[in-house]
Structures are given as C-alpha cells and as structure tokens.
Amino acid sequence: MKKIDDALLLVEKGDYGFCMECGIEIGYERMIARPTAEMCIDCQTATELKERHTGHSSEYSDEN
Numbered sequence: 390m391k392k393i394d395d396a397l398l399l400v401e402k403g404d405y406g407f408c409m410e411c412g413i414e415i416g417y418e419r420m421i422a423r424p425t426a427e428m429c430i431d432c433q434t435a436t437e438l439k440e441r442h443t444g445h446s447s448e449y450s451d452e453n
C-alpha cells in the first residue's frame with residue numbers, strides 16, 4: 390500500500406486533497422476513504438457518467 394502512504398504524506402504537506410477539475414477541497418474524510426482521489430465527488434461522478442455514456446474517456450475534454 391505504498392501509494393496510500395504517499396497520498397497521506399501529501400495531505401499532511403498540504404499539496405494534495407484539492408479537486409484537479411474545480412479546485413475545491415476534496416475533504417479529509419474522502420481522502421481517507423479513497424486516498425487516490427484527484428477530484429471532488431461531484432466532478433468524479435460527472436466524469437464517470439460521461440465515460441460510461443460515451444465509452445471514450447479521452448474525448449470528454451473536447452466538450453469543454
């Protein structure tokens with residue numbers, strides 16, 4: 390579980406835990422539940438829905 394240790398270390402340093410999409414704080418509870426999360430629950434859900442809908446995760450950025 391090296392990856393989780395790295396993520397928790399970044400949380401402690403303050404370099405981690407913010408959504409890469411909208412920039413809001415993901416939240417400590419979510420980081421503990423899913424230390425590899427890079428997006429807030431809203432952006433994560435939206436991305437998963439788009440990927441599921443299109444079946445092509447690489448195309449979603451073209452819509453923005």
Ligand SMILES: [Zn+2]
Nearest residue numbers: 408411429432
């Ligand atoms: Zn977000």
